[in-house]
Structures are given as C-alpha cells and as structure tokens.
Amino acid sequence: MVTQNAPDSMFRTQEGLGLWEHRGKVAAVGVGHSLTSRRWDGKAETSVGANSITALRQAIADAGISPDEVDGIVLDPGTTTGAHWQEGDPIPMDVVNAFNPSSDPLDGIAKLSAEWILKNMPELTNVKFTMNGTGCMSKAIVVAAQAVGDGLTNNCLVLKGWHNLEGRYYQGGANAQQGRPGLAAISSLWGTPASYGTALQFAAYCRKYGKTHDMMAPFIINSRRNGLLFPEGFWAQNRPEGLTEEDYLAARWIAKPANLYDNDIPIMASAAYLFTTAERAKDMKQKPVYILNHVSSRTRARSLTPTLEEVEADTARTGRMLYEGAGITADDLSFENMYDGFTLFHQFHMEGLRYRGVQNGEALDFYQTDISIEGPNPVSPSGGNCGSGRTRFWMHTDSIQQIQQRAGARQITGVKAEIGVSGGPMPLGGDFTIWSSTPG
C-alpha cells in the first residue's frame, strides 16, 4: 500500500460554496500527545515514530474505542522542523531495527508514513483508508474531516509528528552550500531567515496603521502564560518560566522587527486525534466536538513575498469562507486559536476573522485590552507555538479540549467555549477549521 496525497477536490478553497455538505456530521473525540523534547537524543523510544505511536494509542484510548474499530489514518509524512538528515550521515540501525521498518530506513526517524505506523501498531487490524495531509496538522485535519464526511473512513486517526535533530535550525541543507543554483538564488541570496517575510509584513502593517512592535508584548506574555498551563507543551514540561514585557522588549532581533520570541522554538512532539461520524461519536468516551466547516487558502503571492495588501485580502477571504460554510458569523465565536508561528502574523488571521469586530489595523490595540482566558475575548487560549513550541498543533488540541470543557487550568471562563476556530499556518496558504459543541 502506498498512501496518496489528498486530492485538491477535498479542499474548500472558494467563496460561494454555501454550507459545508458535512456540517456537524463529523466530530473530533479523542486526543493524544507524546512528551516533548528539544531535540532527538538518538534513542528508539524518543524517535518521531515512537512519539507518534504514543500519541495515536492515547487518542484511541481517550476516545474509548477499541483499536480494531479504527479504519482510517490521515497524517503528514513530513516531520522535519527544518533540521534535515544530511546525506551520508550514518543511519542508526539500532533504532531502525527496534521497530518493524518500512522500505525506507529513515521512516520513523526523519519522516513518517502510514505504512510504517501500520507495521508498528499491530492492533490496527482494520485500517482500509490512509491519506497524506502534507505540511501541517491543519491540513491533516481538513483531509480527515472531509474523508469521514465522504464516508471514506468512519473512525479516523489524524496524526502529526515532528523530529528535530542536532544543529542549528535551517543551517543544514542549501544554506550550508557554497554556490547557489540560479533560480533559488533569486530569493535566497540575500540571507533572509524564515521569519523575514512575516517581519516585512509586520513592518508594513506598523507603518500603515501607526503601530509599534512593543504593542505585541501583551500577546506574547498571554501566549506564554497559556502555554505554561498546557501540560502537553514544551515550556510547561521542560522550562516552566514565564515571560515578562521586559524579557520580550530586550530580546535579540532575528529579522527586525521579528525578535527571538516572535520566532518559535523547534521541538520534537507528536499529537493525534480520533475523528468519527457524529452518529458514532454519541457513545464514545469524550464529548464530541463537531466540525462545522473547513476551508483552505491556496493563494500565492504575486512575486517573491506576500505584501501586506495580499495578506489582508486573503485572511479576510478565509474568514468569509469559514463563516459561510459553517453558517455562523464572527459573533458566534467563543474564542480564536489561529496560528502564531510567527507571532507577528497572528493579528492578520484575527483581523481577517473580524474576531470581536476587530478590523484591519486594530488588533494591536485589542491586545492592550483583556485577552486572557478569564476575560470575555480570549485570544489564542492555546498559547500556540509561542506558548508551547513549534508544532502547529497546540491550537487544534486546545480548541477540542476547550469545547469538551477539559482544558484544565487553561479553560476559558469569561465566555463559555461553544464555537472556536483554529488553523494555519501562513496567512496565504493554510487550512482552517470551525469547531462546535453542537452539530449546528
């Protein structure tokens, strides 16, 4: 069996599609997480494969079903945080042989296929559907939601795993080479780090609306605080330290106006969810969280990097698509959990949604008001990548847990968690989901 990437037809990328045909008929129930770590220590039990098995088994147990009821898996086969397995580096055969390997020895170490999962989770005896949602948990979620709605699978595991290796982030691969190929050089010759494009948009945003970088501080502090209340998260598990405004303002620049805390810390972790039909969800162990809609942005920048104008147009369009297919308005959102890696684009996602009526150019002022989990306007209650490390999945886990009323110390209390939104990664190019306590 070779797993295929999800076809374009599974994604809702246009306005005017009306209500999602499976609105309220698909639900997330189980959640599972591995432990987090900064980098792989080379042991079999901490590999991305092992972490992913842990997360999947937890998600199944959390949903309270038998593994033989699982009939589908959607995952992202890519697991890199930016650290690449260098060609010629020896393959750790002790780790390969600690598992039931697939044809690719790096499977389970620096990548992850559904085939590897099935070889190493013998209890999954009835999986008939596998599909890749490449790039991100956000995409795997929309693929799984559509697949369950379409009847391709009834009880579907959704998985995202990450590996992080020794060495500096993005310092391997092309950046280590001496000469640049002609096409790549057009954008890479100037030595911009990953956050540059976002920094540029943020600079344009501040220039256009008369805002400043230090106005981000309340968002950063709120995010770290929420992250420290996330027992599954990296900072909570490994470095339970808060962040102050002074810390943020004194942090070194990476690509000014993006500083160290505007960039996310690459880590290792896996997360998994169990999706099912609304019908089957009724008698599972956890409260179902119904999916009201999913949409995707596949918009590309006209030239080298998206301009502020391109970003604002596309996030607004994403917001309209989300509401249209879910049959809700911005007023129905209890909370927003849009992506934040990098922090300096969170406001684009938020303004696109018109969350709490916030218009373009107003989010940084909104950050100066009560955006806490206790207040009436919770912003990023998950804490996101900023609060828990680079996984791009905290916002989804949190959205599910908030609506299930089991987000623990992170539970929002100023407003009842009934409808939430999460998704990302980038303002241009992402996958987004509306979650609800009721099917509509």
Next chain:
Amino acid sequence: MPKQAVVPDDFTKPYYDACNQGKLVIQNCKSCNILQHPPAPACRECNASDMEWKEVSGRGTIYEYGVIHDCPVASLQADQPFNVAVIMLDEDQGIQMYSHLPGVPADEVPVGSKVEVIFEETPNGQKVPEWKVVN
C-alpha cells in the same frame, strides 16, 4: 557584502547573462503580457508556457525592509546586522526584488525612495542585481 556564488541553470541563464551585460530582464507571458518574477516554466496566470524575457528600466521603489541580525548564510554573518529591502519595479508594482541596499546603514532605509539597479559580482564572476538609492 560578499554574496554567495550563483550558478545559473539553462532556465535562468538568460536572466543571469543579461545581468552580466548590465541589463535587467524579467520573464513576461506573451499571452497575458504580464511580468512574472521569480520566473517559472509557465505563466502563473494562464498556465501558458509561451514566455519571453523582457528588458525593464531598472528603476523601482523601496516597498519595505527588514534588518537581518541572525542570518542562516554563514558568509553573510560577519556583516550583521544588514538590510534586506523589497524593491517594487516601476514597470509593475507587483514585481519584487530583494536588495541589501549597499551603502545604506542598517535600519536607516528610506522606504518609498526611488532606486536604480546596479550589478554586483559574486565570487565566481556571475553578476546579480542590486539596488542603490537615487537622490
């Protein structure tokens, strides 16, 4: 600033050959008559592969900039912090090019200023476009 060497392939050779001759050319779709950069085998608008290289004036405007303090390219790290600006071409404000803006101190970039293309030699002799502020 010591940029890395650039090794053109068949596809990008016309672009880089023009640089060596002191000319800036941008890919243009013959059907849409619309500029495209970075270049691609087909037009992103109409998907036609009938593309040409069109010489442009080499004049533009600074749209925005960032200041790089933590560069992933080892050979540029000695020059940190440095500017990377986005230039919008006069012929089409949607077409961008990056620039270190040689001579402009870090974080003192005059956004909105007019700029003109210059050509900078990389270690293997291949020239690449750079930009200078026009006073």
